[in-house]
Structures are given as C-alpha cells and as structure tokens.
Amino acid sequence: MEYIHLNYAATSAKKPRQSIDAMISYLNANNSLSPGRGGEASLSEGRLEIEARLSLCRLFNVKRPEEIIFTQNATTSLNMAINGLVRKGCHVITTSMEHNAVARPLELLRQKGIIELSIIPCNADGTLGPETIKDYIKENTRLMVMTHASNLTGAILDYEKASLIAKEHGLFFILDAAQSAGYCAIDFDNSAIDVLAFTGHKSLMGPTGTGGFIIKKEIADEMEPFITGGTGSISHLLTQPDFLPDKFESGTPNMLGIIGLKASVDFILDTGVDKIRKHEETLTRAFLSGLQDIPVKVYGPEDISIHAPVVSISSDKMDCSMLSSVLFEEYGIITRPGLHCSPLAHKTIGTYPEGTLRFSFGYFTTMEEIKFALKALSEILK
Ligand SMILES: Cc1ncc(COP(=O)(O)O)c(C=O)c1O
Numbered sequence: 001m002e003y004i005h006l007n008y009a010a011t012s013a014k015k016p017r018q019s020i021d022a023m024i025s026y027l028n029a030n031n032s033l034s035p036g037r038g039g040e041a042s043l044s045e046g047r048l049e050i051e052a053r054l055s056l057c058r059l060f061n062v063k064r065p066e067e068i069i070f071t072q073n074a075t076t077s078l079n080m081a082i083n084g085l086v087r088k089g090c091h092v093i094t095t096s097m098e099h100n101a102v103a104r105p106l107e108l109l110r111q112k113g114i115i116e117l118s119i120i121p122c123n124a125d126g127t128l129g130p131e132t133i134k135d136y137i138k139e140n141t142r143l144m145v146m147t148h149a150s151n152l153t154g155a156i157l158d159y160e161k162a163s164l165i166a167k168e169h170g171l172f173f174i175l176d177a178a179q180s181a182g183y184c185a186i187d188f189d190n191s192a193i194d195v196l197a198f199t200g201h202k203s204l205m206g207p208t209g210t211g212g213f214i215i216k217k218e219i220a221d222e223m224e225p226f227i228t229g230g231t232g233s234i235s236h237l238l239t240q241p242d243f244l245p246d247k248f249e250s251g252t253p254n255m256l257g258i259i260g261l262k263a264s265v266d267f268i269l270d271t272g273v274d275k276i277r278k279h280e281e282t283l284t285r286a287f288l289s290g291l292q293d294i295p296v297k298v299y300g301p302e303d304i305s306i307h308a309p310v311v312s313i314s315s316d317k318m319d320c321s322m323l324s325s326v327l328f329e330e331y332g333i334i335t336r337p338g339l340h341c342s343p344l345a346h347k348t349i350g351t352y353p354e355g356t357l358r359f360s361f362g363y364f365t366t367m368e369e370i371k372f373a374l375k376a377l378s379e380i381l382k
Contacts, residue, residue, distance in 0.1 A: 001332040004369050009151050009179060009310045009360035010336055012205045015264060019206060022263035023256055045255055052262035053245075059265055059273075060181075060188040060196065062214055066244040070212045070253055074178035074199035075101040077213035080248060081174050081195040082106060082145060084223035090142035091116040093133065093171075096348040097126050097150045097157065100341045102176055106145065116140070122348050125301045126155030130162045134169075143172045148186075149179035152345040152358065153300035154284070154310035156184065163192035172219065178202060179308055182265075183280065185273045194219040203276075205268065205363065206261035209254050220244055227251075276363050280309040283361045283370050287311055290374035295381050299349050299356060309365075312349075312356035317381050320357035331376040335359055 005013035053065040062068060071077045082105045086092060092115045094106055110117040118136045122128045133144065144166045149156045159175050166173040174195045177186060181196075182203030188196055193214075200210030215223065221242075228240045229250030241247055268276065285304050288311060296313040314320055324337035338355040339346050346352035359373065 004331070004333045004372065006359045006361065006365070006369070006373055007334050007336045008362035008365065009202065009308075009340075009358065011201045011208060012203065012362050012364075013334075014362065014364040015205055015207070015260070016267035018267055019260045019263040023207065023260040026256055026259045048255070048259055048262070049253065052258045052265075055262050055265040055269065056212075056214075058269055060186055060214060061190065062188050064217060064244075067214055067217060067220075068212060069215060069245050069248045070210070070258055071248075072209050072254065073201075073211040074176060074197045077195075077197035077199075077211055078102055078145070078174070078176060079105050080226040081197060081213055081215070081223065082109070082143070083226040084248075085143050085172050085174070085195075085219075086115050087142065088114050089116075089140060091118065091138050091140045093118050093120060093136050093141060093144045095120050095122050095128055095146045095157070097122045097128070097152070097155065097345045098145075098147055098342070099151055099176065099178065099345075100343070101178065102145050102147065103342075103344055119344065122155075122157075122345075124349055125299070126150045126153035126345065126349060127301055127306065128157045128162070130158050130165060133162055133165050137169050137171070141169065141171055143174065145174040145176065147176040147179070148184065149177075149308040149310070150300075150342075150345060151179050151310060152312055152340050152342050152356070153349060154308040154312075154360075155301050156180065156306040156308055159193070160191070167192040172222070179310065182268055182273065183277055183308060185277075188214050195223075200257065200261040200264070203362070204261065204264055206264040207257045210257035210261040213248075215244070215248070217244060220247060223248075225250070271363070279363060280361050280365070281307075283365055283367065284309045284311065286367060287359065287361070287370050287374065290370070291377075294374070294378045296377070299351065309361040311359045312351070313359070314351060314354070314356050315381055320355055323357050323380065326380050327373075327376055330380075331372070333373055333376055 053068040109115045163173045181198040200206035201208040231246040299312040320337040327333040
C-alpha cells in the first residue's frame with residue numbers, strides 16, 4: 001500500500017529530488033574530510049558549508065553569513081541559546097503554546113534555581129495577545145522565548161509585535177521557528193529577533209539531524225557557548241573562539257546533512273516561499289472546510305492567514321489513538337495522535353491529557369490526499 005503522509009509537522013516525509021541527488025553525489029565522491037581540519041579536500045568542504053550558509057542568508061535575509069550557526073536540530077539550537085543567554089537570578093518569559101524543546105530547558109533551569117519563569121497563557125485557539133507580555137515583565141526579566149507557529153493548532157503567533165515589546169523593555173528575544181521556517185517569510189535582519197532557531201527537516205524539507213540558529217553578531221557577544229570543543233581554529237588555546245560561527249560550532253559538522261539542507265533551501269528559493277505557503281494554505285482551507293461536515297471538534301484559529309498547515313481534531317465517537325490507527329490500518333494515512341511533545345499547549349486548548357489527532361501538510365501534499373483523508377474520516381465516524 002502507498003502511504004499518505006499527513007504528518008509533515010513531525011518531519012517532511014518527502015524531500016526535493018535535488019536534495020537527495022546532492023547527498024548521493026557527495027557520498028559517491030567518497031573523499032570527505034572534516035571541514036577546516038584536513039588539507040585540500042577540507043577546503044572544498046569548507047566552501048560547501050559557506051555556500052549552505054549563503055543559501056540560508058537569502059532565505060532569511062541575513063547579510064552576515066557567519067551569523068548562521070549549524071546544529072543538529074531546533075532542540076539543540078534552543079538549548080544553546082537559552083542556556084547561553086540566561087544568568088543566575090534572571091527572569092524568563094515564555095508562552096503556554098511551547099513545544100517541550102523550549103519548555104523543558106526552561107523548566108530545568110527553573111528547578112535548578114537559576115531562573116524565575118513566567119508562562120503567559122495563550123488563548124484557547126493557541127493565539128497570543130502580544131500586549132499581555134507587558135504584564136509579565138519585571139525588573140529582572142532578561143529573556144523572552146516563544147514559538148512562531150504552534151505544532152498543535154497551527155496558530156501563527158505575532159512574533160513581530162512580541163519582539164518589539166521585548167526590545168522596548170531591553171529583553172533578549174528568541175524565536176522558535178521550527179514549524180514556520182520555510183513556510184512563513186522571515187526577514188531576520190529587519191526584525192527584532194535576537195536568535196532564530198530552525199530545524200532542517202520540517203518545512204525546510206531537508207534531512208533529519210540538520211538545523212541551526214541565526215544570531216545577531218552584537219547578541220553573540222552576550223551569549224555564552226553551551227557546547228565547547230574543537231573548531232579547527234586557534235587550536236593552541238584552551239578557550240573557545242569568541243568569533244562567529246566558531247564560538248557556537250564545535251565538533252565535526254553533519255556535512256552530508258548540510259549539503260542536503262542547502263539543496264532543499266535552494267529548492268525553496270527557486271519555488272518561492274509565497275508559492276509554497278499559498279499551496280499549503282489552500283490545502284488547509286479545504287481540509288478545514290471539509291471537516292465541517294464530519295462529527296469532529298476542530299482546534300486552532302479560524303483566520304487562515306494565521307494558520308500554519310497543522311490541524312488538530314478530536315471526536316466523541318472515537319479516541320484519537322484509535323482513530324489514528326484505523327486511518328493507518330485501513331486507509332494507509334499517517335497522522336500523529338497524542339500530546340505532540342506539547343503538554344502546555346494541550347492544557348491551553350483544553351485537550352490535556354487525552355490529546356488530539358493531528359493532520360499536517362507539506363508542499364508535496366496533494367488536494368487528492370486531502371479529499372481522501374476527509375472521505376476516510378467521514379466513513380470511520382459516520
Ligand atoms: C514548535 C516546535 N519547536 C521545536 C521542535 C523541535 O524540533 P527538532 O525535533 O527538529 O529539534 C518542534 C518539533 O516538532 C516543534 O514543533
């Protein structure tokens with residue numbers, strides 16, 4: 001059976017052909033050395049890494065390529081940024097729609113007595129009224145961390161306003177763009193974002209094990225490295241380099257992944273973020289409209305312009321895990337039931353601890369697949 005992957009919020013099951021080809025030809029060349037660490041061949045690997053940074057610069061409008069830091073994923077990036085920016089006794093603000101990639105590092109720091117933490121309650125559809133942030137800012141508030149798009153309801157949060165409020169009050173601002181990078185156009189240089197965390201394998205359509213963060217140079221001076229080690233630069237010193245990107249890039253990079261990610265980002269640049277968003281928005285609108293005739297409860301914002309291609313539902317007729325199993329076993333449709341690593345968000349929308357069933361779409365999802373999923377749901381729940 002050919003499976004229908006409607007779980008793109010977890011990972012982009014399909015990758016652009018050029019991304020796969022780029023990785024295959026890198027492997028076939030069979031001469032990889034580690035960049036910056038070994039002779040002539042490493043020079044060309046170093047160049048490939050720079051080219052990948054340049055593609056990401058074009059996507060996010062970043063003028064200084066060294067501000068792009070490669071990591072394994074958004075989780076690593078968020079841990080590095082959060083731990084590097086907090087100081088003992090400071091206060092941090094986040095939202096109630098966060099993924100555990102944000103919530104757990106913050107909670108650990110709170111439990112260790114390093115930070116005070118405030119979690120701003122979002123609305124039941126997952127949106128945030130950014131003005132409420134002001135009510136939580138205190139004398140010792142140093143940092144605000146928030147998601148751009150919810151992996152549960154698809155709600156796109158107003159980071160523009162939130163980051164401006166953070167700046168007005170002298171806070172550092174970290175944006176978790178795991179669900180939005182590649183789907184929403186983000187102009188990093190002209191934004192008030194200090195650190196933008198992204199993952200390579202969701203809407204950027206790259207391989208797993210890739211990701212990174214973008215950091216404004218001025219902020220990098222304030223951020224301590226969380227991971228230290230070999231960088232292939234100033235090797236006579238036992239201290240970490242203080243320049244970018246080396247300050248935050250220790251150890252051998254995932255060159256294969258970075259090459260695949262670059263090709264995926266180039267595919268997005270060639271296609272256009274607007275075209276990608278339009279296609280996925282059309283699919284989401286059609287799916288939401290079809291759900292109106294099916295006995296399910298739908299979560300998330302009504303306004304499609306602030307709705308990422310992620311739809312959560314529940315049904316009185318069948319528990320979400322069972323529904324997911326039937327969709328898979330009888331129709332070959334892959335969805336994601338449960339808590340989606342986002343217990344705070346489920347509490348916000350009133351679906352904790354049961355969870356929801358999540359459908360999520362990508363650029364390679366077709367309207368036929370949407371219609372088939374709607375037909376399957378109505379047959380199962382009739
Ligand atoms: C909103 C959000 N943040 C962070 C992450 C973590 O991404 P990764 O697992 O690629 O580190 C996810 C993954 O689902 C996510 O949805």
